[in-house]
Amino acid sequence: MTEIAPAIPESAPRPEPDSRPRILVADDQADVLEALRLLLKRDGYAVLTAQSPAGVLAMLEAEDVDVLLMDLNYARDTTSGREGLDLLARVRQMDAALPVVVMTAWGSVEGAVEAIRGGARDYVQKPWDNTRLLTLLRTQLELRRALKRSKRLEQENTHLRKSGGERPSFLAESRAMQAVRRLVERVAPSGANILITGEHGTGKEVMARWIHAASGRPESPFVAVNSGGLSEGVFESELFGHVKGAFTDAKTDRIGCFELADGGILFLDEIGNMPLTQQAKLLRVLQTGELHPVGSSKVRRVSVRVVAATNADLSKAVAEGRFREDLLYRLNTVEVQLPPLRDRREDIPLLAAHFLAEQGRRYGRPAMRLSQGALEALMSYGWPGNVRELEHAVERALLMASGEEVTAEDLLLRRASREGPSRLEEMTLEEVERYLIDRALTRYEGNVSDAAKALGLSRSALYRRMQYYGIKGAR
Numbered sequence: 404m405t406e407i408a409p410a411i412p413e414s415a416p417r418p419e420p421d422s423r424p425r426i427l428v429a430d431d432q433a434d435v436l437e438a439l440r441l442l443l444k445r446d447g448y449a450v451l452t453a454q455s456p457a458g459v460l461a462m463l464e465a466e467d468v469d470v471l472l473m474d475l476n477y478a479r480d481t482t483s484g485r486e487g488l489d490l491l492a493r494v495r496q497m498d499a500a501l502p503v504v505v506m507t508a509w510g511s512v513e514g515a516v517e518a519i520r521g522g523a524r525d526y527v528q529k530p531w532d533n534t535r536l537l538t539l540l541r542t543q544l545e546l547r548r549a550l551k552r553s554k555r556l557e558q559e560n561t562h563l564r565k566s567g568g569e570r571p572s573f574l575a576e577s578r579a580m581q582a583v584r585r586l587v588e589r590v591a592p593s594g595a596n597i598l599i600t601g602e603h604g605t606g607k608e609v610m611a612r613w614i615h616a617a618s619g620r621p622e623s624p625f626v627a628v629n630s631g632g633l634s635e636g637v638f639e640s641e642l643f644g645h646v647k648g649a650f651t652d653a654k655t656d657r658i659g660c661f662e663l664a665d666g667g668i669l670f671l672d673e674i675g676n677m678p679l680t681q682q683a684k685l686l687r688v689l690q691t692g693e694l695h696p697v698g699s700s701k702v703r704r705v706s707v708r709v710v711a712a713t714n715a716d717l718s719k720a721v722a723e724g725r726f727r728e729d730l731l732y733r734l735n736t737v738e739v740q741l742p743p744l745r746d747r748r749e750d751i752p753l754l755a756a757h758f759l760a761e762q763g764r765r766y767g768r769p770a771m772r773l774s775q776g777a778l779e780a781l782m783s784y785g786w787p788g789n790v791r792e793l794e795h796a797v798e799r800a801l802l803m804a805s806g807e808e809v810t811a812e813d814l815l816l817r818r819a820s821r822e823g824p825s826r827l828e829e830m831t832l833e834e835v836e837r838y839l840i841d842r843a844l845t846r847y848e849g850n851v852s853d854a855a856k857a858l859g860l861s862r863s864a865l866y867r868r869m870q871y872y873g874i875k876g877a878r
């Protein structure tokens with residue numbers, strides 16, 4: 404049994420965004436700002452500055468900030484700290500999770516106490532002690548990172564659960580797959596964007612996960628999203644995230660798939676079904692590496708490798724004005740074509756044995772084997788649903804088989820074959836429905852909108868049924 408072994412990593416040169424922690428320092432005195440700027444820059448911070456409360460708010464609107472160090476007094480010769488406390492309240496309204504450290508005039512402990520009550524995390528008195536200031540800022544940053552990390556993990560977990568999570572093995576022995584295998588071994592470590600094409604169920608997602616494993620950064624994120632199945636309303640929030648309050652249901656901040664995949668691979672499945680308006684938004688992010696979460700004007704920078712998949716002919720879609728040519732060129736730096744299963748029949752015994760062993764373990768029947776007749780039936784069948792159909796056929800056969808041997812009859816292949824309509828009366832209602840959906844998707848090259856129209860269904864109703872039958876896509 405041949406399993407493609409992940410290639411030796413070369414390098415993955417992609418521009419890394421500035422990863423220094425970003426601190427905003429606010430004080431109305433230019434010399435104080437300058438002294439802090441030098442100190443903090445030397446300690447590894449990217450330093451932003453503001454000289455007034457309005458300047459602080461504008462900066463927070465526009466920039467991503469990890470920690471705010473702010474003075475409490477902004478009008479010369481006052482030490483009440485009133486403007487500072489008001490500013491603190493505004494900042495908390497904008498971003499309650501932002502750590503704020505306040506600077507107070509020497510001896511004004513009441514101001515510091517009030518600021519802590521108002522939500523500041525810590526305080527320093529002027530003139531400050533450099534070591535103490537740097538230590539307490541570092542503590543705040545670490546806390547902030549830990550909180551962010553746990554939130555991110557929470558969302559990653561939900562995402563991985565949604566998209567399968569585990570990395571399946573990629574079995575390939577046939578001659579047709581040898582060329583694919585050589586190409587993928589060469590390009591996986593390069594960091595180049597890859598477009599995987601192939602009919603439904605040929606293994607595009609497994610291939611994408613395999614590329615990730617062979618990329619040289621297997622511990623980096625792999626985030627899968629059905630990019631062709633997102634409605635206009637959720638597209639931006641799913642890919643770019645949103646901030647609390649951006650729309651009625653946005654109860655908390657949400658990190659988008661691009662940010663979740665930062666430093667790793669974003670797998671955009673069903674890319675051929677993406678509407679033109681969404682293609683334009685996606686292209687902009689791929690060109691600039693910058694995005695805005697919905698409801699925020701702050702720019703976030705990401706470094707993401709995109710692996711996209713489609714069963715449609717994208718050149719044809721470009722010619723017909725349904726797909727942007729500039730986006731296609733961004734995505735298909737390398738194109739990997741997965742042949743349909745009928746063109747690589749040598750892989751069938753290998754795949755069938757693998758699925759039988761896997762399902763056997765799952766159903767507590769580990770000793771199951773295929774009869775010679777079953778193998779012949781598998782080899783002569785057309786496999787319009789490709790490897791996924793083979794997987795389902797083996798699972799069903801295992802459940803049908805009475806002994807330890809799966810027979811040709813257990814496979815029920817003729818009933819679900821391409822000559823379907825003449826055998827309609829032998830099929831169950833569900834088999835007919837599945838068959839018609841497969842046919843429509845094949846006929847319209849995976850275009851869900853067209854297939855739905857032909858079947859007399861809404862797009863979302865078709866997605867629901869695809870999900871039910873394990874025809875990949877629906878979310």
Ligand SMILES: Nc1ncnc2c1ncn2[C@@H]1O[C@H](COP(=O)(O)OP(=O)(O)OP(=O)(O)O)[C@@H](O)[C@H]1O
Nearest residue numbers: 571572573574603604605606607608609790791875
């Ligand atoms: N070479 C392979 N080795 C092992 N399992 C495979 C292989 N190819 C496909 N599979 C299995 O077949 C099923 C379908 O594969 P996958 O979801 O990757 O196909 P796809 O081309 O992405 O489908 P779709 O076009 O519907 O999105 C999965 O359960 C996968 O694990």
